[in-house]
Amino acid sequence: TQLLEQSPQFLSIQEGENLTVYCNSSSVFSSLQWYRQEPGEGPVLLVTVVTGGEVKKLKRLTFQFGDARKDSSLHITAAQPGDTGLYLCAGEGNTDKLIFGTGTRLQVFP
Amino acid sequence: KAGVTQTPRYLIKTRGQQVTLSCSPISGHRSVSWYQQTPGQGLQFLFEYFSETQRNKGNFPGRFSGRQFSNSRSEMNVSTLELGDSALYLCASSLGGGTTYNEQFFGPGTRLTVL
Numbered sequence: 413t414q415l416l417e418q419s420p421q422f423l424s425i426q427e428g429e430n431l432t433v434y435c436n437s438s439s440v441f442s443s444l445q446w447y448r449q450e451p452g453e454g455p456v457l458l459v460t461v462v463t464g465g466e467v468k469k470l471k472r473l474t475f476q477f478g479d480a481r482k483d484s485s486l487h488i489t490a491a492q493p494g495d496t497g498l499y500l501c502a503g504e505g506n507t508d509k510l511i512f513g514t515g516t517r518l519q520v521f522p
Numbered sequence: 523k524a525g526v527t528q529t530p531r532y533l534i535k536t537r538g539q540q541v542t543l544s545c546s547p548i549s550g551h552r553s554v555s556w557y558q559q560t561p562g563q564g565l566q567f568l569f570e571y572f573s574e575t576q577r578n579k580g581n582f583p584g585r586f587s588g589r590q591f592s593n594s595r596s597e598m599n600v601s602t603l604e605l606g607d608s609a610l611y612l613c614a615s616s617l618g619g620g621t622t623y624n625e626q627f628f629g630p631g632t633r634l635t636v637l
Contacts, residue, residue: 445625454526454612454628455565500565504624509578510555512565 414439414505416513424519425491433486433499433516441503444477444484445510449498491520524549526629528613534635540601543632545613547594553577553618554596555626556588559610568611571596572618600634608636 447455461477501513556568567580571590614626
């Protein structure tokens with residue numbers, strides 16, 4: 413069974429701080445996606461990474477896929493209250509199903 | 523382009539009843555997936571339909587079933603409801619057909635409460 417563990421589970425920071433969320437597995441994924449979910453809504457796709465070592469930037473968000481395609485990280489620079497939400501990584505494994513991570517709940521205070 | 527819509531948004535049922543949830547995908551998307559989200563288990567895959575056929579299935583009991591119509595709209599049914607079925611049920615659509623990295627576009631979900 414392919415699993416994706418995210419850390420930390422909860423993160424509470426002040427506006428302007430930097431943070432990193434990790435997504436780890438012992439399995440290899442052909443691609444990995446990051447989503448953000450706000451209360452009362454469904455997850456929204458932020459980015460897809462497909463190549464080992466790939467780095468993608470989305471404004472203040474930087475996503476990295478591990479060289480072995482088993483892990484990924486999301487780094488947010490100068491966090492803002494609008495970044496508050498549940499961050500989910502999701503890997504496409506050997507069964508073509510998306511496996512979602514355990515989630516990281518981020519709260520950014522003004 | 524209109525997003526994924528789900529109806530109803532909220533539902534309250536009692537144990538033993540059954541429920542049907544509906545999902546309309548983004549126009550042109552042929553794949554519809556269903557997920558269950560709970561605080562304890564996170565987001566878990568229920569099943570995926572593509573061109574009216576179930577293409578993938580998660581590890582849920584047979585009380586959970588679904589179908590997809592020719593216009594790609596999908597319904598999910600849960601029979602003999604249990605307290606543990608209380609959750610947010612999310613529908614997601616994607617282009618499918620092996621053309622993308624299975625990128626999912628989610629609806630707002632149906633919040634099901636079983637009393």
